[in-house]
Amino acid sequence: MSQRIRSDEKKFLGIKANGPVFITSLLIVLTLVVTTLIVGKPMEKWFADTQNFVADNVGWFFILLVNGLLIFSLFLGFGKFGNIRIGGDDAKPEFTNLGWFSMLFSAGMGIGLLFWSVAEPIFHFKSNPFLDNPADKVAAAKEAMGVTFLHWGVHAWALYAVVGVALAFFTFNKKLPLTIRSIFYPLFGEKIHGPIGDTIDIISVIATLFGLATSLGLGVQQVNAGLDYLFGIESSTTVQVILIIVITLFATLSLILGIDKGIRMLSEWNMRLAIFLLLFVLLVGPTLFLLKSFVQNIGHYIYEFFELSFWTNSYKGVGEEKNWQNSWTVFYWAWWISWSPFVGIFIARISKGRTIKEFILGVLLVPTLLTFLWLSVFGGSAIYQELIGNSTITEAVNNNVATAIYYLLEQYPLTTFASIVTVILVASFFVTSSDSGSFVVDTLTSGGRHDAPKGQKIFWASIEGLIAAVLLIGGGLTALQTASILTGVPFAIIIIIMCFSFYKSLVEYKDEQEQKKLDELNKRE
Numbered sequence: 001m002s003q004r005i006r007s008d009e010k011k012f013l014g015i016k017a018n019g020p021v022f023i024t025s026l027l028i029v030l031t032l033v034v035t036t037l038i039v040g041k042p043m044e045k046w047f048a049d050t051q052n053f054v055a056d057n058v059g060w061f062f063i064l065l066v067n068g069l070l071i072f073s074l075f076l077g078f079g080k081f082g083n084i085r086i087g088g089d090d091a092k093p094e095f096t097n098l099g100w101f102s103m104l105f106s107a108g109m110g111i112g113l114l115f116w117s118v119a120e121p122i123f124h125f126k127s128n129p130f131l132d133n134p135a136d137k138v139a140a141a142k143e144a145m146g147v148t149f150l151h152w153g154v155h156a157w158a159l160y161a162v163v164g165v166a167l168a169f170f171t172f173n174k175k176l177p178l179t180i181r182s183i184f185y186p187l188f189g190e191k192i193h194g195p196i197g198d199t200i201d202i203i204s205v206i207a208t209l210f211g212l213a214t215s216l217g218l219g220v221q222q223v224n225a226g227l228d229y230l231f232g233i234e235s236s237t238t239v240q241v242i243l244i245i246v247i248t249l250f251a252t253l254s255l256i257l258g259i260d261k262g263i264r265m266l267s268e269w270n271m272r273l274a275i276f277l278l279l280f281v282l283l284v285g286p287t288l289f290l291l292k293s294f295v296q297n298i299g300h301y302i303y304e305f306f307e308l309s310f311w312t313n314s315y316k317g318v319g320e321e322k323n324w325q326n327s328w329t330v331f332y333w334a335w336w337i338s339w340s341p342f343v344g345i346f347i348a349r350i351s352k353g354r355t356i357k358e359f360i361l362g363v364l365l366v367p368t369l370l371t372f373l374w375l376s377v378f379g380g381s382a383i384y385q386e387l388i389g390n391s392t393i394t395e396a397v398n399n400n401v402a403t404a405i406y407y408l409l410e411q412y413p414l415t416t417f418a419s420i421v422t423v424i425l426v427a428s429f430f431v432t433s434s435d436s437g438s439f440v441v442d443t444l445t446s447g448g449r450h451d452a453p454k455g456q457k458i459f460w461a462s463i464e465g466l467i468a469a470v471l472l473i474g475g476g477l478t479a480l481q482t483a484s485i486l487t488g489v490p491f492a493i494i495i496i497i498m499c500f501s502f503y504k505s506l507v508e509y510k511d512e513q514e515q516k517k518l519d520e521l522n523k524r525e
Contacts, residue, residue, distance in 0.1 A: 017456065018447040020198040025205040025445060026463070033466060036474035043474045051482040055326035055334075058489055060312050062333035065492055067309055070158040072499055076165065077360030081506045084513075085355045086165075087172035093353035101366050102271040103350055103436075111219035111429045112335075113152065113374060114422070118404040119397045120148050121379030125386060126394065129313060129324055141383050142300050145293070148379055149301040150308045151332040152371050154364055159336050161363040163344030163495065166502040168351050168359070173509065177448020178349060180204040180341055180494065186504045187497070203494060204341040205444050207487040209467055211338030212437040216468040218402075219430040220244050225402035226423035230416065235400065241469045247427055248465040251434035252458045266432050273425045277418065278377055284412040285381045294376035301372075334488030341491065345440045382408050434461050 036043050076082070085091055093100070124144035127134070131143050166183045176182035181197035188196055220240045227233040254266055282290055301308075313325045351359055382393045382404070396407035409418040438461040446456065 017445050018198070018201070020195075021201045021205065021447075022445040024198070024202050025209075028202075028206055029209055029463060029467060033470045036470050040474075047474070047482040051331075051485055052323075052326060054482075054485050054489065055330040059325060059330040060314075062330055062337065062488065062492065063310065063312055065496070066155045066159060066333050066336070069162050069495070069499075070155055070309075073158040073161045073360055073364065076162070076506075077357045077364070081510060082357035082360075083355055084169070084173070084506070084509065085353070086168045086359065087352040091172065091353040093351075095350055097362075098271075099268060100350060100362070102267040104347055104363060104367050111215045111222075111426060111433055113371060114405065114426050114429065115218040115222050115402065116148075116152075117375050117378040118382045118393065118408050119401045120151070121145055121375070122382050122386070122394050122397045122404065124148060125383055127324070130308075130311075137387055141293075141387065142296070144383060145297040145375070145379060146300045146304055146308060147328075148375055149297060149372060151329065152375060153301065154368050155309065155333070156336040157364050157368050159340050159495075160343045160347065161360050162499065162502075163340045164347040164351065164363065165356055165359045166498060167344050167348035169356075169502070169509075170505070171348060171448075172352050174505065178345060179444050179448040180345075180498075182448065183498045184501050186508070187501045200494060201444050203487075203490050205441055207338040207340075207491040208342040208437065208441055208444070209464060210487045211335060211340075212342055212433060212464050213467040213471055214335060215339070215433055216244065216430060216464060217472050219426055219433070220247070220468065220472070221402040222405070222426050223247075223423055223430070225400060226406055226419060226426065229403060229406040230419055230423070235402070237472055240472055244465045244469050247430045248434055248461055250427075251431045251438070251461050254431055254435040266428065266435075270425065270428050270432060273421065273428065274374075277421055277425060278374060280414075280418060280421075281381055281409075281412070282377050284414075285377070286384050289384055290377050290380050293380045294373060297376050297380070298372060331485060334485040337488035337492050337495065338485075340495070341444070342437050342440045345443060346436050349439075349443075378405065378408065381411075385411060434464060437461075437464055 039046075095103070121144045124147045125140050128143055128147055130147065131140055134140060167178065167180070170176045170182040170185065171178045174182070174185070176185060179197075179201050181192045181200045184192050184197070184200060191197070192200075220243045221235075223243055224233070224235050224240050227239075228235045233239060311325075311329075347363065354362070385391075385393050385408075390411070392411070393404060393407050397404045405422055406419050409415050409422065412418070435457075438457040441460040441464070442457045445460070
């Protein structure tokens, strides 16, 4: 093991942790938690005002950044660096393609996709800035799916791909610790092991914790909604906090089993259950309509891709339309940015042995196409009900967005069975997000170790649950959105610098490889 790796392996108060990162991150998190609990109700207004202020002033920056990262990811995958293999020329993949894709999907989307796949298309069907005539239901349906595809499509996965492939390269090719700071080695050298690196990892930990808390908060609301729908268990903050505690306990079991026996196996079962639910709705629903709309949705998304991707609402940026972009597109980009250190570290850890081209293609295309199919089936089914004059799902969305998927299933046979499967799937995604998130946070706070004690992972799983619970208490969905947007800003700056550092290192690595080949040829001659 190289000296660089050893330099970040420290013991702090008897635990295997990087003291400055561990303690500072914990203090910042606890400060927000305690403040939210003490201040109480007024925090809701603070969360709302803060969200609007940040979104108004940096929304354009988020939009420009995610488009730039998509271009950069394509450059990495299809340019001269595409044949570089993560871990070296002789490295072999640790997981099968099925296991790899399952973990990608579970970590990258999971809970959020289940929460929004029915509700978001309905929201956009009723109102979005691209709709000239709300009475034109055909145009409304196309625009609704196009906007939803934008938020869940290649932009999010390109962000994950860039962060993930950079981390994988520096970890397995350059033999540096699996932490965000390692990507900055070409710029700062050994200084990454001091205050500069600590600051980078602290921002990464905070972004991960609050991005994860947003997903967990959405997930527990949907589990509660399902239990209310099925068994009459009231939908309340108290019940949701209890659910967070219970599901976090299940996550600790997966943590104890480890990545291969815990996270991988659970992720594969998640995929099987998700595909079963997907096929169920596809077959019992308007099958031909859904298949046709899936094809047309992709075409519409491609046709309007550049306009949707670069739209900043600059000419109509007042009133409700301004708030629409803040609540949707800007929130999503901030959410994905704050989620990227978690997903990036996790997919870096599971991607050794794949070339950069395989990595980029795998992360960009497979999860995106599966996401689009999921949105077309569930969101398309909801819109189909609107087109035939059934407003049940829209009413459910307006009353409680977390119930939308259950009211959709109510339109088809075997409603109770399908709803139970959905509750189990949401809870299972909750567990995989919690345990993989705990793995990532513990990796960051322990200096990049892969073998930190399970107790530390369990500790961070508990902290994640605590944050999600307190944000639900202190402001509900608005608080969750605000947390993502706030943490997305500093990490967005880190991502920009990271890209320059990564490119610099790739150029040097490529030159070294070519020089080695020349030296070998010269020796043979």
